[in-house]
Amino acid sequence: MWTSPPTTSSAPPPLPQTMTSDLHHVTMETFWREVRSIEEEIDGEEEEEEDEEMKSIDEVELEEAWLMEAGLSSLVTSSLSEEVPPPAEVLLSTLTRQQAATVRRRLDNYSETLKTRNRKPIRDVRDVFTEPNDEPAERCPAPPSPPESPLSQYHTTTKTIRRKAHRVRSTLPTFVFEDQPPEHSSSSTHTLSPTRTHSLCVSWSGQADWLLRDSPYSEGVAEHRRGGTCQDCVRFHGIDGGDVPFVPVAPSQGLVSADDLSPCDLTRLGFISHIELSTFLLALGVQTKRPRPPRRKTRDSGVFAVPLNSLLENDKKKFPEVKVPVVFQKLLCTLEQTGLQTEGILRVPGSAARLKYLRGELDRCCGEFDWSTVRQVEAAGLLKLFIRELPTPLLTHTHLSTYRSVLGVSSVVHQVQALQLLSLLLPEENRETLRALLAFLRKVVSHQDQNRMSLWNVSMVMAPNLFTYSQRGNKRSIAKQREGMEEAVGGAHLVRLMITHQDLLWTVPSFLLSQVRQMNQASNQKQFDLTKAKRRLLRRKNDRNQITELCAGVIRVQAPLHTKVSMAIQLDGQMRAKDIITRFECDHSSSVQHLYEVGGNICERRLHPDCLLLDVYRVNPGCDWLIKP
Structure with missing residues (x-):
């Protein structure tokens, strides 16, 4: 947590000698x-309220929260359905060796901590990883380790930050900056081997x-x-x-x-x-x-100290496609229109009394607020206040x-x-x-x-x-x-x-x-x-179909909002998503159209206009192709 300077003096504390x-x-x-x-x-x-922030979460709560956020809630909760398989099995089957080792370590620590408290875990680590000593094979090959090189002098071992009040922490050499990008010495390139020159x-x-x-x-x-x-x-x-x-x-x-x-x-x-x-x-x-x-403190109405999801829920009643709170967009727009050339924008503080008044007006009538009366420094102060009070x-x-x-x-x-x-x-x-x-x-x-x-x-x-x-007192x-x-x-x-x-x-x-x-x-x-036999037969059938379709190179693109609702297109190695969109008439639509990859091994993905469709097809041959905004 960031600490504040002593409030007894208006001047900031002197900088350490190592940083001047x-x-x-x-x-x-x-x-x-x-x-x-x-x-x-x-x-x-x-x-x-800030004193409570220093308290750490209980170890059981910490491990349980980690497993829940990792999508492994079935390992720590008993609300399982017999009809639907636990999602943990699906997730664990896609992990690499090191990722699986991290999950095993977390689950093992969670189970051991529960046992010390005479509580039985929902599922033991041995039930999830049936052979603890046999780590799952890597789904992705690890990159080859580079040979020893003189460039190791540019590498420093990572250090763990530990906060100890009784010890003076040394300054971090990484945090020495200039306003301009550092100049790189051309002499360093002479130490490169021929195989390294191109990569650098x-x-x-x-x-x-x-x-x-x-x-x-x-x-x-x-x-x-x-x-x-x-x-x-x-x-x-x-x-x-x-x-x-x-x-x-x-x-x-x-x-x-x-x-x-x-x-x-x-x-x-x-x-x-x-x-x-x-x-x-x-x-x-x-x-x-x-x-x-x-x-x-959380408020249900107004602008400040209101959760982002609540603000968006209210804004979407008027603007269904909005993704950022409207008041936040208004503040950014006000600053972009009149404040980008203002000297000291964001740095120069506005009047505290004026900011308090504007905050009250925004909370009272955000929809009818007159933004023309807000100066640049006041908009900057409201922007920072909005972020702080979330x-x-x-x-x-x-x-x-x-x-x-x-x-x-x-x-x-x-x-x-x-x-x-x-x-x-x-x-x-x-x-x-x-x-x-x-x-x-x-x-x-x-x-x-x-x-x-x-x-x-x-x-x-x-x-x-x-x-x-957090403020830790005036005398430090x-x-x-x-x-x-x-x-x-x-x-x-x-x-x-x-x-x-x-x-x-x-x-x-x-x-x-x-x-x-x-x-x-x-x-x-x-x-x-599917049983193993059914999967084997289905895999053989899909392989034959995929080879036939890939040789034919034909996809069918659906565009239900256009005059041409469907079109069969022959793919080649140079065809891109933007080429497909131009083939459909969309004069009646003012919104930008995109090509989507739907189904197969993805739920839905909006394709980049420059992506090569043949490569997308090879990765997901079972998908459908859809054009929509």
Whole structure:
């Protein structure tokens, strides 16, 4: 949790000597100014509630919550139906060796903890994993381990963050930033072997080709934890400053965003992402511990302190397609229209009395509110106030501590990968609101020549609003001040990464989508309850049909909202989704049309316009093709 500076003095605490090196020092004044502004608005109302946040969840509750979030509720609850097979069997059949080991470890710890309390678990770990010593085979091959290379000097072993009040924590070398991207020394390229030269040249452009891997992130970091040469650290060590965005590399099947999938597929994606994130952080040596959520006031009406899902439920009565609360969109729109060129936007605080008045007016009559009377600094203050007063933080209580744990990862590439998995775990309303916020913050940074708000300044301002902090008294030791500054810089570092690499946060890696397909396929087999003989015969029949259809290369596209409701199309290696859409007349429709992959081993997926349909067909030959908005 982020700590605030002493309130007895208006000046921020002095920076440690280790963080004041000429141009590389971190300016903390922006952060502390924002913290003091927040303290003035809180005015001591939540001091009693914050003490409860320090308490950790009971170990049984923690393990039970983890298993529930991983889609393994049937292992900890007795509400099972004999007609429907437990979803745990379907999910476990798609896990890799390391992912299955993580589930086994969690379930074993849950069972042992219950036994010490003389409570019998619903299902023992030996019932789920019949042969504990025989780990399931990997569904995806692990990438080959790179040979020992001189580039191991760029790699540092991941450290676990442990908070101890009696010990002064050393400053983290990763958190030394500039407002400009670091200059890369050209001499480092001379140490490369001929086989490494091409891969590093690709890394200078920041191409995130690790999205295309068939193997999970957790399978490629074994060398990282042992302090050896990690493939990702070797390739991307030159841009560890974090200012150069990673460019997603589109596979032939097209990039998949989280909002391209159906709710059913998103649920299963969340199960796999949850297990993979825990496995990934464990492989990196990072331990996470979830605190108990604090009690916060929740309102049923108005704008502020109202849950996001309640706001969206009310907004969808007027705007059915809305994904972000209307008041939040209004605030962003007001700032984009008049505030992007305003110097110090987001940083300069507005009048506290004026903000209190505007808040009351918005709560009273949001639909009839006159936005023309709101100045830029007031809109910025209302935006930050809206984020802070959400009953559930925008990053959620469930994952907020895990976000902080990402600071224990030494490689920027692995930090971005962990943030990507975390973003896919957020509820839809939180994910879409965060996406709108990050897109706006990127626009603010793009106008830094006019508004004097660099990427680092924006990150420093937004960190105390996205990450909660607790006040620990006015008299604090030097160790507490140093810890508070490290946490401030750490929070700003996470915000900075999310702004810079936001396009990757919503992109589904290939291995996750592949595991979702495997889970759907296994679920379909369970649902039809086929015997081994029937499955063998059906597999042979499907194989013959698929070969015949693939040779014919013909698909049938359905478009029920168009004049041409159906069309048989011959596929070739160059045909893309946008080519199919242009063949249908849609003059009467003002909305953008998309081609969807429906059924087979996916519930529903909106295809990227540039994806090659023949490759999609090979992955899911049993799907239907549908054109709709």
